[in-house]
Amino acid sequence: QSVLMQPPSVSAAPGQNVTISCSGGSSSIGNNYVSWYQQLPGTAPKYLISDNNKRPSGIPDRFSGSRSGTSATLGITGLQTGDEAHYYCATWDDSLSDVVFGAGTKLTVL
Amino acid sequence: QVQLQQSGPGLVRPSQTLSLTCAISGDSVSSNSASWSWIRQSPSGGLEWLGRTYYRSKWYHNYAVSVKSRMTVNPDTSRNQFSLQLNSVTPEDTAVYYCARELVGPRTNWFDPWGQGTLVTVSS
Numbered sequence: 569q570s571v572l573m574q575p576p577s578v579s580a581a582p583g584q585n586v587t588i589s590c591s592g593g594s595s596s597i598g599n600n601y602v603s604w605y606q607q608l609p610g611t612a613p614k615y616l617i618s619d620n621n622k623r624p625s626g627i628p629d630r631f632s633g634s635r636s637g638t639s640a641t642l643g644i645t646g647l648q649t650g651d652e653a654h655y656y657c658a659t660w661d662d663s664l665s666d667v668v669f670g671a672g673t674k675l676t677v678l
Numbered sequence: 679q680v681q682l683q684q685s686g687p688g689l690v691r692p693s694q695t696l697s698l699t700c701a702i703s704g705d706s707v708s709s710n711s712a713s714w715s716w717i718r719q720s721p722s723g724g725l726e727w728l729g730r731t732y733y734r735s736k737w738y739h740n741y742a743v744s745v746k747s748r749m750t751v752n753p754d755t756s757r758n759q760f761s762l763q764l765n766s767v768t769p770e771d772t773a774v775y776y777c778a779r780e781l782v783g784p785r786t787n788w789f790d791p792w793g794q795g796t797l798v799t800v801s802s
Contacts, residue, residue, distance in 0.1 A: 570724060601786035612776055613725070615790035619783075624790070656725055660787060666742050667715075667727035667787065 571596060572657055572670035579676040584647050588673045590640040590657030596668060600660040602640040604633055607654045607672075616655075617642065644675070652677045680704035682777050682793035690771075690800050696764040699754075700777030700793055707753045707760050708733045713780040715789065716751060716762045718773040726773075730780060731760055767800045774798075 573591040580586045590602065604617040617623060617633040620640060632643045640657055657670040686698035700714070707714060713732035719725050729741040731751045741749050750763045764771060775796050778789040 599785065601783075603786075603788035605789070612792040612795050613789070614792070615788055618781075618788035619786050654723065658725070658727075658789075660785070664743065669725040669727065671724050 570671040571661055571664065571668040572659065574655075574657060574670040574673045576671070577674045577676065579678055580647055581678045582647050582649060585643065585645045586647060586675065587644075588642045588655050588657075588675070590642070590670050592638050592640075592659065592661075592668075594638060595663040596638070596659050596661040597635060597640055598638040599662055602633065602635055602657055602659045604631075604640075604642045605656045605658065607656065609653070613656060647677050649677050651675060680779060680791055682779065682791060684775075684777055684793040684796045686796055686798075688797055688799060690767055690798060691802055692768055692800055693766055696762070696767050696771060696775075696798055696800070698762045698775055698777070698796055698798070699759055700761070701757070701759040702779075703758075705779065707731075707758050708755055710734060711781070713782055713787075714751070714753070714760045715778050715780045717776045717778055717789070717792075719776065719795075720773050728762070728764075732780075769800050772798065772800045 601619045605613040607613045620635040621633040630645045654672045656672045661668045681703045683701045690696045713730045715730040716728040729751045748765045753760045777793040
């Protein structure tokens with residue numbers, strides 16, 4: 569069982585907006601920054617967001633991140649069929665002294 | 679542009695040692711601002727960070743509690759690469775293994791880029 573909890577799946581139509589939640593605790597998200605990764609089918613994960621809300625160059629501003637307390641959220645606006653993927657959150661857990669990942673959320677663009 | 683290229687066998691016998699290598703281009707394994715990690719993805723899809731090596735005036739190594747007693751991550755400065763060795767493997771170690779560069783700051787870290795992944799099956 570993952571330390572960070574994510575919904576197994578979310579879905580929305582092209583053009584719509586979607587959010588993916590990542591819930592942790594005081595020793596993880598509550599005290600450390602969150603990163604997000606996109607994994608397209610058959611490929612390695614790709615870095616999307618760091619420091620809760622910072623996008624690297626090349627990642628469209630349709631992708632955004634936020635954190636509140638012990639939870640983080642990835643937002644995607646103007647969904648495209650190419651956004652269909654698994655999305656993972658990650659952070660450091662002070663209690664475990666390990667990097668921890670969420671179990672992942674499968675995004676389906678209907 | 680940093681790229682990571684993985685190599686190693688895709689089949690390992692139970693109780694044997696899993697060995698993988700990650701060759702780095704565009705950065706240095708001896709970088710003072712990066713760490714070099716191994717992460718695996720189980721058949722069910724979950725990601726698990728396994729361990730890292732990094733250089734800050736000397737070499738450091740950190741390992742996940744779940745594999746600490748069986749795992750070694752070593753740098754190879756002459757070839758600018760790093761390796762993973764996981765001893766005494768069982769079928770539960772079957773997974774896709776990724777190497778990744780880890781960038782770290784105060785209370786923050788992220789992995790970019792990732793290697794292409796190596797499916798390792800533990801089976802007799």
